Amino acid sequence: MFKTYDEVMDFCKRENIQMIDFKMIDLIGRWRHLSIPVGRFKPDTLKYGIGFDGSNYGFAPVEKSDMVFIPDISTAVYDPFTEVPTLSMIGDVYVIAQPENYRFDQDPRAVAFKAEEYMKSTGIADEMRIGPEYEFYVFDHVSYEALPNKTGFRIDAEQAIWNSGSNEYQNLGYKIPLKGGYHITAPQDVLYDLRSRMSMLLEQNGIPVKYHHHEVGGPGQIEIEVEFGPMREMADKTMLAKYLIKNLAFKEGKTVTFMPKPLYGEAGSGLHVHMHLFKEGKPIFYDENGYAGLSQEAMYFIGGLLKHAPAVLAFTNPSTNSYKRLVPGYEAPVSICFATANRSAVIRVPAYAKSPEQKRFEFRSSDATCNPYLAFSAILMAGLDGIQQKIDPVAEGFGPYDVNLYNLPPEEQAKIKSLPQSLDEALDALEKDHDFLLKGGVFPKRLIEIWIEAKRKEARRVNDIPHPMEFEMYYDL
Known part of the structure; x- marks a missing residue:
């Protein structure tokens, strides 16, 4: 400013x-x-x-x-x-x-700065432009506790299908079915005006909005997608967007969560990251003769990101709750592969992005519990390593899989590597595979060590607490 x-x-x-x-x-x-x-x-x-x-x-x-x-x-x-x-x-x-x-050097914003500087020093590109999609839930009530003798949470949203039989207030119906909220319209879409006010607030604060809509989750899931910008700038704007969105909802008597999976059985919330590289203002991801219009550099970038994906997820999906979202059947990816117009792949190439300046792909696994400076930097470093090492995603067996991966026969699914199924698995991968992050001094080794230690503590804290479902399954044994 x-x-x-x-x-x-x-x-x-x-x-x-x-x-x-x-x-x-x-x-x-x-x-x-x-x-x-x-x-x-x-x-x-x-x-x-x-x-x-x-x-x-x-x-x-x-x-x-x-x-x-x-x-x-x-x-x-x-x-x-x-x-x-x-x-x-x-x-x-x-x-x-x-x-x-x-x-x-461990300041996350410094890491993002060094990642951009390292990108420029390679000669590959001088700018990474990204466009995040912000998905989140808006609830009317939330309470939670984790005590030695009592553990649980309670969530409510007036528009949720579980309130269709409520007689505690004047009930006008028009509830949204389970996983039935995608692009739903009024009168079910009771959050439309709030979304518009959120979008206008983002616009007023220098965050141009591409569009907003109700997402799949019936009990108040929202998506606001914003326009592209340089990587570190978009990390700044991601933090600002979360601040503005949460505070506006709070001011209006609502509560917002960016948790990836706040509700069992409902759609999870991701932070899909669209990305492309530019050099001297010219896009380097476009080739009209390449797969889906992608250049060889773009394919190598995809190869690097997929090869390092398990380690990258330690930064892009850094919560125990992240892996409750990455399960089959919810449009969230579980397999390490790429495809065109396929939302079951971890990397999707949008079919509608046809011009050289628009040609890009999105990383679909990430979620908003991430530190955006570290997450975006890890994505960039993995992709740059792919270009430097000429990692061919096709030769590595990452696809393209232009089919619904969930419908593949078990023997075909077994051929595709899976994303980590827990935070501990992602941290294991990061311990084994982090040299690509150390290039150019972008990620200090001590930062990675501190990160792993802190996240291991989080995972242990969750794993050590008895779960209510365990009482249902085992109490009478």
């Missing part, structure tokens, strides 16, 4: 800004924030930054936890949810050192 300190202050004076808020992403992928009165924002703030405790972000040990963040004023936006007029911007994390502080 701004290029200079003076531009920031002119805006603050013009718009009567009273507070400046700084948002930093922690290791797992949540925004943290700190605010100062506008009068405390000085030119030195952009040089020396503001101190904070990095150990609470998952970055640093307690004994070396003093760090600083330096605001990136180009990311500044007016926060529409604060009572006191507030300007918000992202902060980049730095290590305190003499004579000069230096960029913290």
Whole structure:
């Protein structure tokens, strides 16, 4: 939004800004924030930054936890949810050192920056443009607890089919059947106006919306797809989009979750990532004579992404809940393969994207529990490795499979490698296969170690808790 300190202050004076808020992403992928009165924002703030405790972000040990963040004023936006007029911007994390502080290499935003710089250094491309699809549920009620003697959750959505027989209030019917919400219209589509307000809010904050619609999930699943942009910029915008979407819903008495699988038996929510590479403004993924109009570079990129997919999923699908979505029968991929116009493949080539500038493919397994800076960077590094190593996806047996994979005979399905079925499996793959991430110093080895350690703890925490279904299955044995 701004290029200079003076531009920031002119805006603050013009718009009567009273507070400046700084948002930093922690290791797992949540925004943290700190605010100062506008009068405390000085030119030195952009040089020396503001101190904070990095150990609470998952970055640093307690004994070396003093760090600083330096605001990136180009990311500044007016926060529409604060009572006191507030300007918000992202902060980049730095290590305190003499004579000069230096960029913290484990800061996820620094990883994305280095990934883009490494891409340029290879000569393959100078820009990766991505277009995310945001899928999420909007509920009217959620409660949950995990106590030693009581574990469970309760979710409600007025439009859900389970409320079709409710007599606790005036019931007008028009509920949405199980997995029956795709492009449903009014009066069932009670979230249309909220989606439109969300979309307009994204537009007002520099996130152009391609379209929005009700998704498959009957109890309030929504998709908002946004236009393409450079990789790191789209990671910034993904964090901003989640912030705006969740807070607008909360303001209107609704609750939003980006969990991949909040409801058993219903459609899960993904974060499909469309991608293509450009060099000097020209697309390099297009060849009218190639498979589905894809160039050889695009095919190698696909080969690299599929070969490294199990390890990549440790970043793109980093929650235990992620793997409850990646199961057969829900339009979510379970097999490591590619195809055209096939939503059962982990990489889908959209048949409608025909022009050179539009030619691309999408990675369908990822979900919004990811840290977008790390997830997008891992995707890019895997694809670049494919181009460098000339990994042919056809020769590797990854397809193309232009059929419904779920309908293949068992002997044919057995020939296709499967995605990890749990977070632990993905972490195992990352432990064995991460050299492609270390190229150019993009992913520090210590960051990968910290990530694996943190995610192992999450998996153990879930696996150690007795599940309600276990009582149903085993209590009487």
